[in-house]
Amino acid sequence: MNVIFDIAVIGGGIMGCGAALRLSEGGMNTVVLEQGDIGQGASGVNAGTLSMQIKRVKLMPYAIKGHEMWEKMGDQVGFHRTGGYTLAFNDKEADLLHERMSMKKEAGANIEFVSPDKIISSEPHLSKKIVAASYCPDDGYANSSLTGQYYRNRLRELDVSYIEKFGVTDILEHEEGWKICSGARTVVAKRILLAAGGWCKKLAAMIGADLPIRARINTVTVTERAPQLLSSILGHATGLLTMKQKENGTILIGGGWQGKGTPEQGRGQIDIKNLIPNLQLAKFVIPALANIRVIRSWTGFEANVPDFYPLAGKLANRDNAFILGCVRGGYTIGPYISKLMGDFILGRETEMPLFDPSRDIIEGRLI
Amino acid sequence: MVSSLIGCNMYDVVVIGAGPAGANAAIDAHDHGLRVLLIDEGRDAGGQVWRPKSGSILKASVTSIERKGNQLREHLQKSEVKRKFETRVWHIEKSDNGGWIVGLSGPDDEKQVTSRTVIIATGAQERIIPVNGWTLPGVLGLAGSTALMKENLLPPHGRSIVAGTGPLVFYVASEIQRLGGNVTAISTLNSKLDWCKALPSMILKPRLLFQGLCWVLSLYLKRIPIFWRTGIITIEGENAVEGVTITKVDKDWAPKKDHQRYIPCESVCYGQGLLPEISASRLTGADHYYDEKLGGWVPTIDDLGRTSEKGIYACGDNAGILGVTVAPISGKRAAQAVIEDLKGENPGAGQSNLKMMQKFGRAMTVLNIPRSGLIKFIDDETEICRCEGITKRDIDHEIAHGAQSHNAVKSGTRCGMGPCGGRFCMDTVAMLTAHHTSKTREEIGLPTARPPLRPVILDTLSGDLDYDDLPIPGVSPL
Numbered sequence: 115m116n117v118i119f120d121i122a123v124i125g126g127g128i129m130g131c132g133a134a135l136r137l138s139e140g141g142m143n144t145v146v147l148e149q150g151d152i153g154q155g156a157s158g159v160n161a162g163t164l165s166m167q168i169k170r171v172k173l174m175p176y177a178i179k180g181h182e183m184w185e186k187m188g189d190q191v192g193f194h195r196t197g198g199y200t201l202a203f204n205d206k207e208a209d210l211l212h213e214r215m216s217m218k219k220e221a222g223a224n225i226e227f228v229s230p231d232k233i234i235s236s237e238p239h240l241s242k243k244i245v246a247a248s249y250c251p252d253d254g255y256a257n258s259s260l261t262g263q264y265y266r267n268r269l270r271e272l273d274v275s276y277i278e279k280f281g282v283t284d285i286l287e288h289e290e291g292w293k294i295c296s297g298a299r300t301v302v303a304k305r306i307l308l309a310a311g312g313w314c315k316k317l318a319a320m321i322g323a324d325l326p327i328r329a330r331i332n333t334v335t336v337t338e339r340a341p342q343l344l345s346s347i348l349g350h351a352t353g354l355l356t357m358k359q360k361e362n363g364t365i366l367i368g369g370g371w372q373g374k375g376t377p378e379q380g381r382g383q384i385d386i387k388n389l390i391p392n393l394q395l396a397k398f399v400i401p402a403l404a405n406i407r408v409i410r411s412w413t414g415f416e417a418n419v420p421d422f423y424p425l426a427g428k429l430a431n432r433d434n435a436f437i438l439g440c441v442r443g444g445y446t447i448g449p450y451i452s453k454l455m456g457d458f459i460l461g462r463e464t465e466m467p468l469f470d471p472s473r474d475i476i477e478g479r480l481i
Numbered sequence: 482m483v484s485s486l487i488g489c490n491m492y493d494v495v496v497i498g499a500g501p502a503g504a505n506a507a508i509d510a511h512d513h514g515l516r517v518l519l520i521d522e523g524r525d526a527g528g529q530v531w532r533p534k535s536g537s538i539l540k541a542s543v544t545s546i547e548r549k550g551n552q553l554r555e556h557l558q559k560s561e562v563k564r565k566f567e568t569r570v571w572h573i574e575k576s577d578n579g580g581w582i583v584g585l586s587g588p589d590d591e592k593q594v595t596s597r598t599v600i601i602a603t604g605a606q607e608r609i610i611p612v613n614g615w616t617l618p619g620v621l622g623l624a625g626s627t628a629l630m631k632e633n634l635l636p637p638h639g640r641s642i643v644a645g646t647g648p649l650v651f652y653v654a655s656e657i658q659r660l661g662g663n664v665t666a667i668s669t670l671n672s673k674l675d676w677c678k679a680l681p682s683m684i685l686k687p688r689l690l691f692q693g694l695c696w697v698l699s700l701y702l703k704r705i706p707i708f709w710r711t712g713i714i715t716i717e718g719e720n721a722v723e724g725v726t727i728t729k730v731d732k733d734w735a736p737k738k739d740h741q742r743y744i745p746c747e748s749v750c751y752g753q754g755l756l757p758e759i760s761a762s763r764l765t766g767a768d769h770y771y772d773e774k775l776g777g778w779v780p781t782i783d784d785l786g787r788t789s790e791k792g793i794y795a796c797g798d799n800a801g802i803l804g805v806t807v808a809p810i811s812g813k814r815a816a817q818a819v820i821e822d823l824k825g826e827n828p829g830a831g832q833s834n835l836k837m838m839q840k841f842g843r844a845m846t847v848l849n850i851p852r853s854g855l856i857k858f859i860d861d862e863t864e865i866c867r868c869e870g871i872t873k874r875d876i877d878h879e880i881a882h883g884a885q886s887h888n889a890v891k892s893g894t895r896c897g898m899g900p901c902g903g904r905f906c907m908d909t910v911a912m913l914t915a916h917h918t919s920k921t922r923e924e925i926g927l928p929t930a931r932p933p934l935r936p937v938i939l940d941t942l943s944g945d946l947d948y949d950d951l952p953i954p955g956v957s958p959l
Binding site for chain 2: 203243259266279381386396403404407408409411412
């Protein structure tokens with residue numbers, strides 16, 4: 115291939131494809147390089163939760179914008195606005211819930227506190243042991259399995275080049291900019307954007323940037339089709355449970371319980387000693403789950419840096435290398451922040467500020 | 482609580498599957514002083530091929546196949562190998578101490594065991610190429626029908642058509658006749674020439690060849706028509722099978738539409754050979770490769786059955802469809818590998834005739850290799866994925882819109898996301914993807930292996946808990 119692309123986007127998930135679409139609209143000849151298939155990494159295997167209640171306060175404006183974009187994608191991505199509850203089962207969790215949700219409300223999320231009785235009247239299958247709860251009518255979910263199909267179709271419609279099964283093995287400086295290698299195959303581009311989630315650390319190292327990127331290995335489980343047990347999405351005050359029942363009756367159970375493995379070793383694996391408490395917590399919240407069959411459990415990598423804010427900007431202060439990743443709540447925020455990233459690379463003013471990767475990244479506060 | 486779910490029993494070997502391969506592996510490992518646990522879904526040992534008769538059948542003549550199964554079961558009784566029957570393995574995971582955790586769902590309370598090694602002997606599954614009407618009541622898989630007949634001595638009801646490929650077609654037809662059923666016709670995609678080509682390999686095992694000839698002869702004597710080089714193109718019927726339309730095929734097994742024949746019947750036994758059941762070995766992370774002469778995807782193993790994962794061994798049909806003559810030897814050889822690796826002893830390989838038997842097994846498997854024309858049997862509206870109701874049209878559409886791998890087709894269409902875990906549709910999806918994209922099976926790949934291996938009731942996994950005992954880790958950042 116003798117084409118010299120204006121930009122090569124490494125990583126074909128929501129971040130990479132979203133940015134590529136924007137860049138292409140802005141006139142750049144763009145190629146997306148994906149090690150597997152489009153949208154099959156974290157973008158395609160997460161639990162699909164679109165909840166304001168689990169977004170970080172400072173990222174709330176981005177989440178609200180992102181949520182609007184998911185709603186527009188609608189049926190093509192299996193979007194549903196169901197409303198969502200976050201539950202607390204003891205006083206400590208109730209305090210946590212009040213503190214956190216009050217701050218998120220202040221940041222613009224449409225969150226209210228509701229009494230346990232009110233929840234039980236609309237969600238009769240929930241445990242009667244709820245002590246406190248919050249509700250957001252905007253919350254909902256999309257079907258993350260459709261991410262790949264959706265973005266592949268958009269790329270094809272806009273005639274954006276993409277190469278699947280292109281696992282990047284090296285990135286070399288080149289007179290035109292960069293030469294990106296996958297074994298013997300190479301692509302030349304004037305600029306690069308790294309948007310490969312948990313794999314960004316390895317890619318950044320290829321051009322000499324050492325970023326403190328870590329990967330969480332989140333577990334998700336799906337059940338067989340069950341009778342109607344749930345109509346809203348659910349969360350837990352600690353963030354350790356998400357649940358939703360999809361239109362087809364299957365129930366998705368998440369909450370960030372950790373599996374095993376690293377991005378370098380390929381896909382992660384579930385860890386039985388974390389899967390079981392995840393399912394126990396789910397059953398505690400909806401006792402009728404006890405008799406439902408589990409069909410599949412899997413994991414996906416969620417990258418972060420110690421301050422848990424995104425990396426979105428120039429990489430290693432170069433003018434022709436960029437990075438986008440480590441967005442906590444990246445599924446919800448991804449379509450929006452990737453658009454901002456596209457604008458930034460195109461030299462336009464961004465609607466909201468980005469997150470300079472060269473900032474001092476210090477360990478975030480955990481409360 | 483969690484700790485009570487973790488069994489403190491540490492075995493040397495857990496053997497998954499008590500068919501001829503697994504049971505023999507277990508017996509040999511036990512005889513060499515290893516702590517062995519043998520697990521099977523069935524009521525007793527024997528696997529599919531030596532499946533025991535239902536306990537409620539008191540009097541019936543004993544067939545040679547059954548005799549072999551009985552011998553195995555007696556041998557196992559004497560050996561005192563620890564066994565768990567009616568128990569399913571839902572998970573296999575590397576433990577932190579270098580051994581393996583095996584998750585169980587069965588009648589007793591032990592939900593997890595740990596073991597230094599695992600021998601996987603999960604056997605085979607059926608390959609059924611879907612055609613119009615294949616989901617009608619009255620349609621059975623060829624191997625599925627043998628299970629019915631072995632366990633309950635029940636032939637399929639009414640007039641039966643037996644169709645498909647390989648030796649199983651003739652075995653099933655002769656068993657239906659023996660048990661008092663009524664075979665109306667046999668339709669096989671194979672030609673007489675295919676069988677002639679297999680003959681040199683078959684002569685290596687004259688007794689098996691003789692047995693096969695007896696099946697065919699019994700059918701000829703009863704004047705049951707055998708339609709060579711034909712396949713079922715439609716299974717007709719309103720609410721149940723009423724008949725089939727068979728069609729002549731060319732050398733690639735593509736249907737010749739102008740050579741069709743309708744045959745009324747009430748049941749159809751139908752299949753295109755066996756696929757290695759590799760879901761357990763894939764879950765361990767072991768390397769696999771595609772070899773159509775071994776039935777499809779198989780684990781990469783050495784001479785004795787060691788996979789690429791330390792402590793994981795594979796034997797029997799799941800390591801390559803070589804049939805029941807090879808299985809017991811391959812089981813013994815896997816046990817030998819475990820004994821060597823754990824005790825440093827060399828118990829001496831049972832290698833007698835292995836090469837010949839493998840050659841025989843491979844010749845039988847080659848008769849089942851699907852040819853390119855077979856895809857033309859599948860109608861646009863034919864359901865490929867029964868669990869999710871996904872048709873060939875849905876899958877073709879996904880591939881036409883850029884899906885290039887099995888995972889991509891699966892996530893775009895839901896094909897294979899249902900309770901069967903893609904067991905039934907997997908091979909057809911790969912076949913269609915290969916057809917449309919000209920990619921190899923290895924490029925198309927398989928859907929990522931994920932637990933549970935079979936659906937499992939959530940309560941079985943979670944047990945009871947006290948909320949305050951939940952090991953809730955640190956809270957997420959604000």
